[in-house]
Amino acid sequence: MKILLRPVQISDLFALQLLEKKVFGENFSNSVFEVSKKTEDWLGYIAIIKIKFFGFYKHKIIGFIKMSNILDEFHIDSFGVDPLFRRISIGELLLVVSLIKSIEIGSKICTLEVRKSNFNAQNLYSKYKFQTKGIRKNYYSINRENALIMTAQDINSDEYLRFLFKQIKKMNLEYTTQSCYYYKIPSATVILRRIISLFNNRFG
Numbered sequence: 001m002k003i004l005l006r007p008v009q010i011s012d013l014f015a016l017q018l019l020e021k022k023v024f025g026e027n028f029s030n031s032v033f034e035v036s037k038k039t040e041d042w043l044g045y046i047a048i049i050k051i052k053f054f055g056f057y058k059h060k061i062i063g064f065i066k067m068s069n070i071l072d073e074f075h076i077d078s079f080g081v082d083p084l085f086r087r088i089s090i091g092e093l094l095l096v097v098s099l100i101k102s103i104e105i106g107s108k109i110c111t112l113e114v115r116k117s118n119f120n121a122q123n124l125y126s127k128y129k130f131q132t133k134g135i136r137k138n139y140y141s142i143n144r145e146n147a148l149i150m151t152a153q154d155i156n157s158d159e160y161l162r163f164l165f166k167q168i169k170k171m172n173l174e175y176t177t178q179s180c181y182y183y184k185i186p187s188a189t190v191i192l193r194r195i196i197s198l199f200n201n202r203f204g
């Protein structure tokens with residue numbers, strides 16, 4: 001099974017707005033992609049899977065990350081993976097390719113807000129050396145939950161770059177052209193991860 005990671009194009013925005021609702025469920029308020037239509041100072045990556053359906057191939061967007069860049073600071077505005085395709089490294093891949101892109105354009109710091117209760121996302125950010133730097137009280141319009149401010153410092157340092165490239169090698173991420181990447185994922189891994197996540201959801 002192959003996953004393509006490529007920069008967002010204007011023609012993706014409608015599908016992305018639908019995916020945002022699916023990803024955030026009851027926590028969904030406003031689409032970041034709707035607002036983004038008007039601006040040019042943002043970047044985004046999507047993950048696309050090619051699925052065979054009754055003999056025809058269909059391309060489906062299964063994850064996204066949207067970021068903006070202010071001077072040497074890179075901010076992750078929104079990020080998510082289709083619930084049906086979680087726990088197969090799509091989120092990690094999107095984070096890695098966007099970090100690489102941000103370093104390419106001169107960022108030194110990456111920062112974001114995450115719900116205090118969102119341990120899954122916090123685990124992913126910690127894996128990529130983000131640390132909690134503060135709290136934004138009542139940050140989310142829905143349920144007024146606090147946000148943790150998580151930051152990765154010196155992402156352009158040799159040490160961090162070495163770490164990123166080690167992760168890329170481990171994941172067999174393949175660079176193609178024009179900032180696009182391919183990720184080959186063994187079907188057995190997908191099936192196994194899906195069984196584990198269904199089991200966790202039911203009994204965890």
Ligand SMILES: CC(C)(COP(=O)(O)OP(=O)(O)OC[C@H]1O[C@@H](n2cnc3c(N)ncnc32)[C@H](O)[C@@H]1OP(=O)(O)O)[C@@H](O)C(=O)NCCC(=O)NCCS
Binds near residue numbers: 120
């Ligand atoms: C957070 C999210 C993007 C992770 O995407 P994903 O593709 O499922 O994650 P991955 O398979 O790439 O996992 C990468 C790492 O994330 C962490 N993680 C992800 N899901 C986890 C879970 N259910 N339990 C514990 N850790 C989890 C782990 O550290 C994992 O590394 P590991 O495989 O070495 O344990 C996804 O759960 C999601 O879309 N959540 C809803 C939206 C959201 O929370 N967005 C972030 C807003 S700040």
